[in-house]
Amino acid sequence: MKKLPVFNYSFLHPRFWFVWLGIGTLYILVLLPYPIIHYLGTRIGRITKYFMLNRMHIIRRNLELCFPNLSNQEQRDLFNKNCESIGMGIFETGMAWFWSEHRIKRWFKISGLNNIIQTQKKNKGVLLIGMHFFTLELGARILGIINPGIGVYRPNNNPLLDWLQTKGRLRSNKMMLDRTDIKGMIKALKNGEIVWYAPDHDYGHKNSVFVPLFAVSNAASTIGTYILTKIAKPAIVPFVARRLPNAIGYELLILPNKQNEIPIETNIDMIKHINKVIEQVILLAPDQYMWLHRRFKTRPPGEPSLY
Template identity: 30%
Template sequence: MKLKLVKALLWLLHWLPFRVMQWIAIPMGSLLYLLIKRRRHIGLTNLQLCFPKWSDTERQRVLRQHFIDMASTILGYSILLHAPENRLRRLIHIEGLEHFNAQQDKAIIMLVPHFLGLDFGGVAYTMDHKGASMYAEQRGVFHDISLQIRSRFNEPVLIKRTDGIRPIVRTLKAKMPFYYLPDQDMGPQQSIFSPFFGVPAATLPMLGKLAEMTHAVVVPVITTVGKGCFISRYYPAWENYPTGDLQADTDRMNQFIEQIATAHPSQYYWLHRRFKTRPEGEPILY
């Protein structure tokens, strides 16, 4: 019953232009910034660790804008769920697709860090291409809605995180591009510590492993919120990657994410406890 009500609300909401949603997101995001104290604390801690030279005022401004951008993205999910394809094509602008097309004869790992527009970039991709991605079980109705959004076009292969690496390897060896979100703290068991803005961050070293095992190329894809639209940018395939050195390959991934987060600071997902797992002997940060 709850799922039906949420989907009905999203159906009503999707009739609004995205620019109107962005206006609504200003008071909505500002209110969330004030009310969700726990996430605000996590976000400000992350920004203090990653941008220590910023003033407190600047960090607060960026995080408040992050909540606003996040609110506009959440409202925009109504469009992803219900809008026809022609409206989605007008909403999501694709740049640099030639970098992806140049690798069509190879296995491709699409490196998709946790920027707010990642699902919009994923839907834009699946409107024209076959592909695969991994998902984690989520609480509440958003899990079903998220799977429905990701499954709308071209029957993508959706792999549960708990299913492990084997289905991903099979997918890549079959030359089906893999939409990969690698940059969350998944605990110490499978992670290595790699600097992220100079702070040791528990990071899965899977990007280099997968590229080496499947002879895949890495093509980064970053989707950000623009004025009245989303912009999904494809970057050139990485040269001389992987190197066979898991530490160096993982460090390169984090360095790339740093560069994009610095260019779009309000749009990286700062509300995740990215530095939850600490090297032995170091204090808890949250």
Template identity: 30%
Template sequence: MRLLVGLVWLLSWLPFRVLSALGWVIGSLIAALPSSRRHIGEVNLRLALPDWTPAQRQRLLRRHFVAMVQMLLEYGYCWFASRERLKRLMRIEGLEHLRALDGRNVILMMPHFTGLDLAGLRVSLETPLVSIYSVQKDPWLDAFFRAKRLRFGTGIIFARQQGTRPTLRALKDGYRLYYLPDQDFGHRDSVFVPFFGVPAATIGGLSRMAAVTKAAVLPCYPRREADGYTLVIEPALENFPTDDIVADATRMNAVIEAQARRQLHQYFWLHKRFKSRPPGEADFYSR
């Protein structure tokens, strides 16, 4: 792992366009190889885009593999780039929506797009952030990831295993929550609501935390461009949350789907978003 980190450090010195080209080459090669991840992507795109031809979905999947590899190569920017370089690499559009909420609790709703970690670090230079992370099995790697996430001293992080109480406390203390709500965490605390027309297990955490803390929810996403990224911060959701967790989850998924449709190749298609099924439905991913 130390050798890998060293390689990422070396890559961090490369210009963005050069790293992008390298990602195109490696990503295109990986996309051509049979793999479990490719199978997952094919299933997801078949479910989400049934009106597309198989050839169209394959082209999109190849672009997605490229975007994923580009994101991995760019982690050196997250870990080693200076504040000034980070600001050049990740511009912010809609920062006024965040600044208009000074003095209020805020949840930045960030779906799983390529560039999400770079975006989180960038927005932490504008406002103190709290976020939730998954503990790594390797103690050295876990400590490294924690240190790099906190390297500017602009936020705090809590392990998912700690539950939501520390996060809620930090939110009430003035930190803005950078929250990723769009993966399948199983049936517990989830409701089945549409995502790209498919019933998807969707956690109600966003609605619950916004209700408890009276936080405004700002949808956001990173948009990868030729010379860097733009973090798009959208206006706060109106009349959210309600007392209907199913309606709130449905609305959240609709917002995320609209964001994803603007840049389909940059949304995470390689995880089992539709793994949990309502009673009686078969597993989509079994071969």
């Protein structure tokens, strides 16, 4: 469990000066009006494809694997929009960490909040299924403002960035749990808490099963969702914070409880259905999803790398 972090004076060491410079620049830039932020973010994102060459290859490959039925032009268009989201994601992280509550609310509209409220009235924990969108930090912030919960995260390897990330997320949420703290998540859910959980990444062979995701028949998928649901029996509520076109703001979509739709007899059956939910949510804003991660890096024994 991680509560509000204490500043460490070692963060003033020269080895962190470059990080401070980047954070300071981001802080100043997110003071700008949102339409200007949107303009800068999308333009910076377009430039990334000329520098992050390895990540660009991963994005293209993921789109080929997941959407083989798209034409070449459609894949290029999605790729270019995704690059714009990389730039916006940098600014959106700064917005989540540094914007006031009033400003966050001003640029968000919220749909489906009742899907959480009705569940909480039954004193039931909520497993909030999120995905790794570039709007991830901003989505966590607005959710914390309207209904504070508990975030699940991976500590950053850079201690200063970990401090900033934790401090930013705890501006509007109760606490943070390490993603390996399954007991902590179960306890929170049994106590009726909202626990934000992202089961959409490839976390390796351990505690994973191979089930379909989009057009990839064997995607290594965590069984963490199965364990949490089997023991704590929470509501399963997917959500996404998506950026709206033309710099008009954001929409937080909270979808209906999926608990009664998802079988939990076996981990294979359940994770198949969870991946279907993940697909549905990603398709709400496919250009804003983090395709730059090697989602299909773990392969069944004997299968070659897809990258």
